[in-house]
Amino acid sequence: MENLLTILEFIKTWYWIPLTLVNTTAFITILIENGKPEKTIAWLMVIVFLPIIGVVLYYFFGQKFKKENYFKKLDHRYKTLLDTRWNDLAPFISKEIELTQTYDDHLNDAFEYLANTKVSIPTSNNIVELLSNGEEKFAVLLNDLKNAKHHIHLEYYIFDEDEIGSQILNILVEKAKNGVEIRLIIDDFGSGALAKRKKYYESLGIQFEIFLPVRFSSLANSNYRNHRKIIIIDGLIGYVGGINISDKYINPNKYNVFWRDTSIRIFGDATKVLQAQFWLHWQSIALKTYSLNAHYLPKLSNNFLKKLPVTFALSSPGDTPPYIMEAMILSISTAQKSIQLCTPYFIPTESFKTALLIAISKGVEVSLMIPAKSDSAVVQAASLSFLKPFVERGMNVFLYKKGFIHAKTICIDGLLSYVGTTNLDSRSFLINFELSALVLDPLFAKQLSEQFYKDTLESNLFTTEFWNSKKWYYKAFASICRLLAPLL
Incomplete structure (x- = not known):
């Protein structure tokens, strides 16, 4: 003693x-x-x-653990794999870029940027359908999955084995029994419960891979997450957007929170770009790989498809520069009339913040929508702390109060739309694996803009008076959260 x-x-x-x-x-x-x-x-x-x-x-x-260097090597490997094919596609890419110029001679700059940096190939042979909320997405998706003939590829951050998740998994198991190739990539941090059932679903015929498994010996790697939500069916149909596979994304739900979100369904050549991205991720983590042959990249008849330009902005921890952020900044800088942004987390980098402020000052009508109540008190406080200078400059900021708005969208000049997984924060821009579709089409943009207007009817305006009315200790808390913003 x-x-x-x-x-x-x-x-x-x-x-x-x-x-x-x-x-x-x-x-x-x-x-x-x-x-x-x-x-x-x-x-x-x-x-x-x-x-x-x-x-x-x-x-x-x-x-900065070795994993970040691994991602950089992986990105280099991706570019090496794609370089030869990219050179072969140079005439096609040039033709597709010319088509975007017929739509607009300034908002197509992001398409040129993503092509010149070899991030994504522009495509025009497409049909794009806007899906608002989980109840719209899953109704269409379940039917597409049931009609799959050759393969189904899924890559998800959150995949819950709840009611909707079980429905999808049951379809996948049944399809696997009938000879359809099923490949599933899930993020271990977002889908930890399903990850524990990997061997079970493998025994039922699903090829199943876990992205960056979280272990005590690799906790540092848990900071790097695969936030993408991708589905490819028979190389013809693709889904991207903010909606994960979980009951909470369907209204009404047992969580008693109205969930506002956005995804898109693509039929056309843009699906091939998604297919290539899935294949590259699969090659990097799976022991059993496959060849990206004609079965996965089928030729489409363009007799009934409209010339609708679609491309993708992609990002990963190894990316230098951060391609999604730069594509968005480029689009914002070329805006002439209006910009509508929707995000659950608004913690902009300095460059993104500057681009928005300049757009406002040159007369562009800029509107932002975020949740009135977030799923993270720290992130919400940090987000609110950024808003006053924007409002003072002339931005319209809407606080969505009906429920939780999780959509990640941008609509510019009623023509160019971004829909994907990318939040307007440092984590999405610089740390996570993310993906956003760019759609250059006035009709699609009109639909997205109309949805934004509907959401404003369920929102309150953020004003300087509202912020000044906050208690001093909340504003102090928000200031501290803001200082930590680069880590959120």
Whole structure:
């Protein structure tokens, strides 16, 4: 007992020495990584204000572990695999870019940017259907899955084994029994429960892969998530957007929260771009790979398809530059009339913030919609802290109050639309694997704009008076959250 008291007294007297060494080492490590200044400052603040916990959080979640270098090597491998094919497609790409110019000579710049950087091939032989909320998406999707003939590929952040998830899994199992190839990629962080059932579903014929499994030995890697939501059916039909596979996305639901979200169904050549992206991810994580042959890239008759340009902005932790963010900034900078943005999390990078402020100042009508109540108090407070300067400059900010708005969309000049998985925050722009479709079509943009207007009827305007009326301690909390924004 006396020895224990002596040890405790020693720790009480000299604890500051090892703590100082650990903090100093963490500080030096953060500084020599030469990361973005705002992210560096945020981590330094965490360590200062949370002396022990902050260091643990940094070493598990903040450090540039080997996985980031792995992603960069993977991206290089992707580009090497695609380079030869890209050169073969050069005449096709040039022809497709020319077609986008007939729609618009400034909003097609993002199509040219994504083609020139070899991120995505532009396509025009497409039909695109807007799907608002889970009840619309799943009604159509279940029918498409039942009619699949050759293969079904799914890549999802959240895939719950609840009522809708079980319906889909049952269809997949039945299809696998009938000889349809089923490949499923899920994110281990978002779909942890289903990941534990991997062997069971493999025994039923589903080829099943888990993206970046989260283990105690690899907690640092849990910061990098596959946030994409992709389905490809027979190489003809594709789904992208913000709607995961879960009952909470269907209204009404047992969670008693109205869920506003957006996805799209694509029929046409753009599905081939999704197919290639799925194949590249599968090649990187699966032991059993497959050849991307004509069965997965079928030729389409364009006799009944309209010339509707579609391409995709993609991002991953290894991307330099951050292609989705740059494509969006490019589109915002070329806007002439209006910009409508919808996101559940608004924590803009400085470059994105500047692009929006310039657009407002040059006379573009800019409107933003975010939830009145978020699923994260920290993210909500950080989001609100960014809004006052935008409102003072002239932005219309709507706080959606009917439920939780999870849609990730942008509509520019009633012509160019973004629909995908990308939130307007640093995590989506710089850390996660994300995907957003770009659709250049006035009719589709009109539908998206009309949905935005309907949502404004369920919203309150954010005003400077509203923000000034907030209690001082909430604004202080929001300011702290804002400083941590690069880590959220």
